[in-house]
Amino acid sequence: MLSHTSPTYPYRSAGRPEVMYVIERLIDMAARRHGFDRVQLRRCNLVPPGAMPYRNPMGLLYDSGDYPAALDRVVTLADWKGFEARRAEARRRGRYRGIGLSNYLELNTGAPRERAEITVRPDGGIDVVIGTLSSGQGHETSFAQLLVEWFGVELAQVRLLTGDTDVARVGGGSHSGRSMRQAGVVMAKASDAIVERGTRIAAWLMEAAAADIEFTRGRFAVKGTDRSVGIFEVAAAALRPDAPDGLGGPLAGEGDETISTPSFPYGCAVCEVEVDPETGVVEVVRWTCVDDCGRAVNPMILHGQTHGGIAAGVGQALWEECHYDEQTGQSASATFMEYVLPRADMLPMFTTEISEVPSTSNPLGLRGGGEGGTTPALAATINAVVDALAELGVEHLEMPATPERVWRAIQAARRP
Missing domain, CATH: 3.30.365.10 (Aldehyde oxidase/xanthine dehydrogenase, molybdopterin binding domain)
Structure with missing residues (x-):
């Protein structure tokens, strides 16, 4: 079968962001429905460093890592405890502010x-x-x-x-x-x-x-x-x-x-957004992440790759969408006038930090480092948007959280 309207296609991190999106959205929904703290629920489900190397139920062997340390560090860097004061200040300006986070773990193999x-x-x-x-x-x-x-x-x-x-x-x-x-x-x-x-x-x-x-x-x-x-x-x-x-x-x-032995990069991202309830426009106002790549040979290059990955992930979560005419199959988003890509002025300055727990899968202690920015970005962004609108009763939004989609969710939540 030949199709020009494939439902999905390999992109940066090729499937990992979507998997982490589902997992991390479910964790957030479980926390809200059952009254758990979102950070603590994640922390108590992380593999402790003392259990490494850890073989998961599907047989994959996680070689090394300190997942709780990455979570604790990003929460500190993002000033998670001070968020409610920032939320209250935003409400005084007529905007809804939310915070979301996402852990991630991915597998790097590639051509061996x-x-x-x-x-x-x-x-x-x-x-x-x-x-x-x-x-x-x-x-x-x-x-x-x-x-x-x-x-x-x-x-x-x-x-x-x-x-x-x-x-x-x-x-x-x-x-x-x-x-x-x-x-x-x-x-x-x-x-x-x-x-x-x-x-x-x-x-x-x-x-x-x-x-x-x-x-x-x-x-x-x-x-x-x-x-x-x-x-x-x-x-x-x-x-x-x-x-x-x-x-x-x-x-x-x-x-x-x-080399067929995989490595497992991991980390955590925290996103803060503000939502204009009159227009549905979402603004990303803060972004913090900690990524572990084993050994960072060139931290500046690695930070740059992380920045680009964040932009790619946030774009997928908030703006990028393909439209096709239902009758002809003609693309209705064939130019950058219709297909919205993130620009520098649509994103804040990023706070990115590198963790370096050496991988034991190779003599140099290296893990992949080019996909970490994207992998948690979808879930962290949507978790933040939903958190911003939670007081209205919004529990979930499908990606991308475009202004129209957010505005309609707000209107639906306001109806008696």
């Missing part, structure tokens, strides 16, 4: 195989050939940062070669929060191979035993002495015609791994 080939050039550069291709995620910076850490070189000395099938023979692409996790592992393996071979070359150059050579800050040194050679000197020596058998040729290493 990844490969990296790293070459140290005698001219002072390092080439990295890898199959995962950046489409704005900042690989050129974050991948290079790892090599700066491992090899003790400058960021500008690292060159990333991607997207060329003449040189990148294997690659799983950028999706499912896999890039840093998979690429980091294979780059580490390739780097270890370079250091191991470089150690033997340095031992030859300095007429020492390989066991007496240590590598730190870009130099191979003989332990207990001031004798050392730089990694680029070693790369040049490897190309000399008198290099010993087995040590000659470019100073290079490769890593090729199939």
Whole structure:
């Protein structure tokens, strides 16, 4: 069957936001109907850190994490206890203010195989050939940062070669929060191979035993002495015609791994909104979140990805909707005049914090970090809107909570 009106389609975080939306909306509804505190009901259902690794009823093994700490931290950052004063102030202005939260847990796998080939050039550069291709995620910076850490070189000395099938023979692409996790592992393996071979070359150059050579800050040194050679000197020596058998040729290493073990990013988001009862317009006035990605290689890039993810999720919750003519199937929301995307002036400044509980699913402790902003956003936003209108008797709103839909819910609640 060919259809241009598919009911759903893979989007950022691909299904996780919708699942978390259902779960977190049900928790909020249960709390309201049975008189539970919304935060406490969530807290008492979280897996404690002492139970890690934890196998859930469906057989998935959560490797590590401190879920209660993320919840407690976001509640503190969002000043949850001070919210009622903000609600009262909004009512004096004729607006309804609400607060909502959502925990999330997601699974990152993606294409399991990844490969990296790293070459140290005698001219002072390092080439990295890898199959995962950046489409704005900042690989050129974050991948290079790892090599700066491992090899003790400058960021500008690292060159990333991607997207060329003449040189990148294997690659799983950028999706499912896999890039840093998979690429980091294979780059580490390739780097270890370079250091191991470089150690033997340095031992030859300095007429020492390989066991007496240590590598730190870009130099191979003989332990207990001031004798050392730089990694680029070693790369040049490897190309000399008198290099010993087995040590000659470019100073290079490769890593090729199939990694099927998933990681489980998690976190919590708190959203505050104000609703204009006369127009149904919803304004997001505060946003706070805590996300755990295991290890944050580049926090600035990670915060940026979180900001974009929040905007994507809030857009889905409040504004974005496809319309089709019932008779012709023609799209009635084919331009950005009809399909409302979030703009910067429609969102507040975000308070985002990174938690770093190392994952045990890979040697570098990494989890995916690109989807956390979106995954809890749907539920946190709608929970906040419903909380704002709860005093009117509104228990639920379908997404997107457009001004018309919110206004109609208010009018229906006001009818005797």
